[in-house]
Amino acid sequence: MTDIAIGIDIGGTNTFFSCIDASGKSWGNASIPTQEQERFEDFLNDLCNLIEKTINDSSEDLKLIGVGIGAPNGNYRTGTIENAANLRWKGELELVKMVEEQLQVPVKLTNDANAAALGERMFGGAKGMNDFMVITLGTGLGSGIVVNGDLLYGHDGFAGEVGHIIMRPEGRECGCGRRGCLETYVSATGVKRTAYKMLAKHLGDSSLRAIPFDELTAKMVADAANKGDLLAMEVFAYTGKMLGEALANVASVTSPEAIFFFGGLAKAGELLFEPVREAMEKNLLFLYKNKISLLPSELGDDAAVLGAAALIWNDLN
Amino acid sequence: MTDIAIGIDIGGTNTFFSCIDASGKSWGNASIPTQEQERFEDFLNDLCNLIEKTINDSSEDLKLIGVGIGAPNGNYRTGTIENAANLRWKGELELVKMVEEQLQVPVKLTNDANAAALGERMFGGAKGMNDFMVITLGTGLGSGIVVNGDLLYGHDGFAGEVGHIIMRPEGRECGCGRRGCLETYVSATGVKRTAYKMLAKHLGDSSLRAIPFDELTAKMVADAANKGDLLAMEVFAYTGKMLGEALANVASVTSPEAIFFFGGLAKAGELLFEPVREAMEKNLLFLYKNKISLLPSELGDDAAVLGAAALIWNDLN
Structure with a gap:
């Protein structure tokens, strides 16, 4: 049995x-x-x-x-x-x-x-960790935060909405009705929006110029970046910088040992993680510098x- | 015994x-x-x-x-x-x-x-609360966060540095070596700095114009505001707005039942709390609106x- x-x-x-x-x-x-x-x-x-x-x-x-x-x-x-x-x-x-x-x-x-x-804690890369965070990068940005070995639920069960931290008070419209939330920049949808921002800002050639907004996906932007499309690369640099800044602030609240990334957009790998790591370390309070591991989820x-x-x-x- | x-x-x-x-x-x-x-x-x-x-x-x-x-x-x-x-x-x-x-x-x-x-949890206003936060407003801004009934220490014991959340990436110099930290705006020192910013920005009369920076205290600004000094009142409106925006973001991480204020600057009372409450509610994700109490510490x-x-x-x- x-x-x-x-x-x-x-x-x-x-x-x-x-x-x-x-x-x-x-x-x-x-x-x-x-x-x-x-x-x-x-x-x-x-x-x-x-x-x-x-x-x-x-x-x-x-x-x-x-x-x-x-x-x-x-x-x-x-x-x-x-x-x-x-x-x-x-x-x-x-x-x-x-x-x-x-x-x-x-x-x-x-x-x-x-x-x-x-x-992640029971079957993946966070075994034995009592203070860490999982960021899910899909259509939106979700977060699951473990502190003192338990999930952080808050008093109403709704804690851990890192995707709705306001990064830019007058920024992009968010589905939640406010503006400038992290997930309007850092998510599959955010990557699409940033691609269009960069297409508007720059004059350089890009394979993305041929694709209508409705058909564009974050994976197309990642594929273009991996082929050396400079504009697509700048999209990931921008996305990663925004996420790194946000994580540096969240670390001031929860001081995690590691942050795991999960979901479709996380498959972009170092294209995303490298600018995240750089921006996070640059913005971290000295107490937390060089202590927080950024890791891909070990779950399939x-x-x-x-x-x-x-x-x-x-x-x- | x-x-x-x-x-x-x-x-x-x-x-x-x-x-x-x-x-x-x-x-x-x-x-x-x-x-x-x-x-x-x-x-x-x-x-x-x-x-x-x-x-x-x-x-x-x-x-x-x-x-x-x-x-x-x-x-x-x-x-x-x-x-x-x-x-x-x-x-x-x-x-x-x-x-x-x-x-x-x-x-x-x-x-x-x-x-x-x-x-606060054992002897003050947070009796019976498992998810709340205390903000200490003195020379700097400190925070103690309780989640699931325990203090949030993080993996290294240094969690809860809400005063060092970066609010303005290119903002005021902070003693930590970075720029734009919350406590450079929201603290006794922050109030002094904001008073000087407002004195530079506006032309109106203010009793604060007679006081050198080295002699100015947050209490002097509060006293002036309570006497109807418009410029001093704007200092507290600005300070409260910045704190309210920050607390709305922290709530997205920890979803507290209440936030208690403690320390010298907290004695400014509604002069500070009213703009904090307004800005926090305006910036909160819908999930958290009208749920979080802002309270003075009950400890003397x-x-x-x-x-x-x-x-x-x-x-x-």
């Missing part, structure tokens, strides 16, 4: 899950479309039925001890999802309560960046479900 | 201590000059002898259970003071080890802002020794 936790990753398009043991080994990866059901209850029914079937059909003898869920706007304290922009169901969704009723095991919920931080494509399952394993430890 | 902890506050001029029980009641306040002895060892000897004498001479039967120390640059993790700008003894001072050897009880050390935060003049003693009482709880 092997004790397993289910890790669930609820995304805007698909919901993935996997059975994960205490060492991070996984069985029975599966997924269902997230938003085909009109009622949230029906979606959860389908999901829970598929989970039970997956466990029962496994060739191993698996014992379910709990379910961890990572979801956009997932709140650890309340166990609910509130007004997630990319889900069709609005209002407050009582996710934890409903899954507990159906599967009869403890259920924990958090947002995707927090799950990534727990996953199953990071989200590993991180979600870590919610359960972490609470048992 | 009453169990007591000694709370020690090491300042640049005098070192105060007091015997404090678990309820915050104090006996035998005393002090010695901090820097008359050439050798740090001799200073500590004098201090420990006076502590022992104070306990023995007390009319109550006091039992010493531990010593808590608040000191500039005091590091909880290492138990040392490193290169404190306002002490004559340089290098790494092994404070905790030396006092433990002499008094034979557990000794804990932290910096003054962290001690203020613990004191003995806050520093109460906070230092709380280091011991907190570890026992």
